[in-house]
Amino acid sequence: MWNTIFPYLLSGISVGGQYALIAIGYTMVYGILRLINFAHGDVFMVAGILMVYISASGVPLFISIPLVLILTSLIGYLIEHIAYKPLRQAPRMSVMISAIGVSYTLQNLVLYITGGLNQLYPTIPWISNSITVGSASTKIVTIFTPFLTILLVFALVQLINHTKIGMAMRAVSKDFETSQLMGININRVISVTFVIGSFLAGVGSLLYFTNYTTVIQTSGAMPGLKAFVAAVFGGIGSIPGAVIGAFIIGIAENIIKGLDIILFKAGLIAKPLGLATFSDAFTFALLIIILAVKPTGLFGEKTTDKV
């Protein structure tokens, strides 16, 4: 029984870690701008495409990986600067529509550049190697991801709690106007937030695509949405919440993928039910349930509307 579940659990934890890295970007941006950055999943995908093209040009790995991360951060910065900054005074719906527009633009741009074909992701040595853990044979990246994720989250939390820019971020997410009055450079804080979010999405894309090996213009959409659900599930605006939510969703999704086999081996069902179809749907069902039961998520701050 355990031997059947274990491989799914393992890949669930790994995918969860990758979602967590994306989810942090959502949750930080939402905490500060109250904006669902629909383009974040596509930034993640663009990071994957960048890696494909930079490696193809023959740049060695120890240059290409930092280069991809820097370029991804730059893209995040530019998106904020071009598409969200001019709309700072506009209604929230306009900014959200702009985010959807950016997502559409990025996807079409990548479609144009790649010609809409699956791009083979370069193999990163060591983390692509196979390894056998207990009953499961997997890539090292699977084991490596959760540790790296937790390390990065720890560093981020230190940054937010113990540096000046971190303090500014906390202030801005508490009260936008007041922190502006206190002399905090709002635009700088927002830019830094986008840079950090995109950087983490870049790291996430390195891990995710090493696992899935191909990138196409739509491959950011689903992970992006799921990471967003994770952020909402954990309570949007809360970083630990986003990470825990991402792990829960990653694990649940992979268990459902293997549910037919697990139930079959346990003797509970006689023939497969095709439940794997629902692995994506489950995430959204979870979202609707959590929103209906506890709209602020697991660790979300309570908000009251003033009339």
Next chain:
Amino acid sequence: MSNTVKKKGLSREQVLSAIVVLAFYIAVFVAEQIVPSTSMLFTVLKKGATYALVAVSMNLLNGFTGIFSLGQAGFMLIGAYVYAIFTIPIAERASVYQYYNGGIVQVALPIFIAMILAGLVAAFFAFLIGLPVLRLKSDYLAVATLGFAEIIRAVFQWDKLGPVTNGSNMLRLFPTFNDFNIRNANGDVTIYLSTLVPMLIAGFCIALIILLINSTFGRALRAIKDDEIAAEAMGIHLASHKQLAFCISSFFTGIGGAMLAMYQTTVQAKSFTTAMTYEILLIVVIGGIGSVTGSCISSFLFVACSEWWLRFLDQKQMIGSFEVPLLRNGFRLVVFSLIIMIVVLFFRQGIMGTRELPDLFRRKRKKTGKEARA
């Protein structure tokens, strides 16, 4: 603006608008008889009419009620499937449902009844999903409805529902727009109606939505959009009004889905992606959030650009001996998305703002502050 003193009968502007719409329909009818039916013009008109209906019903939620719903693709999927399932001729079912012994639904309804049924089923699902989801605030609601569309897509592809939905396989051989053409005994087309009829269906549904918007109920919806709390204090029951608006919008989206099925001639769940919802949202934005006329105009523009006018961007073009750089497959969509971003960033009012067709005929009066912005 539109609620100025109401006179009895129709105003001059309304008569002029009616004439414009009528002239448009007559032009379509005439063009259909003259121009060869393979012309791109008709593709654009058919798809445009479908998208116009869906965009207007999305506008009813996003523009008039202030509910930011992104579940359109899901409701269209329901509409398309219900229509297809109930109209495939019984004789053809064995070949369509080849993996499921001809399926379990063994009725073939007339086209229009099936379309209404498509709307009703979509509205019913909207009712169910609306119960938990409509309590949420703007962006949470957007994501929850988006999630709902994804769930629907997965459910319709589920193998166990195959006898009804044909699993992940295509539904086909149901009546399409071409079946509206009137044929003589030899099977030759005598009167072409394959474009006019879908446009009439869409026009009729949109007319119903306009009547709804201008009714007491429509005014209540606008009050909710402007300020929920104030609207509630004025005695508007928020939950029931939102629920009803959501169901009505989904009803027409379902009919739009049925029309899309007829346009595409086949239906497959995997094509109803989030990208489809985004496209419709962008149509609404380009047309102007809160303008029915705007949504209609921009649907036709959007479809015409993406299917027809900008096609040349996808092929190599030569000017003399000079090859225009950058042009290759996919460039059309890049240009297209840049146009959209420019509209979103710099022309937030869209084509029409909140104006409607009759407003265009009104003699220029002193601009009020709000209009001067546009």
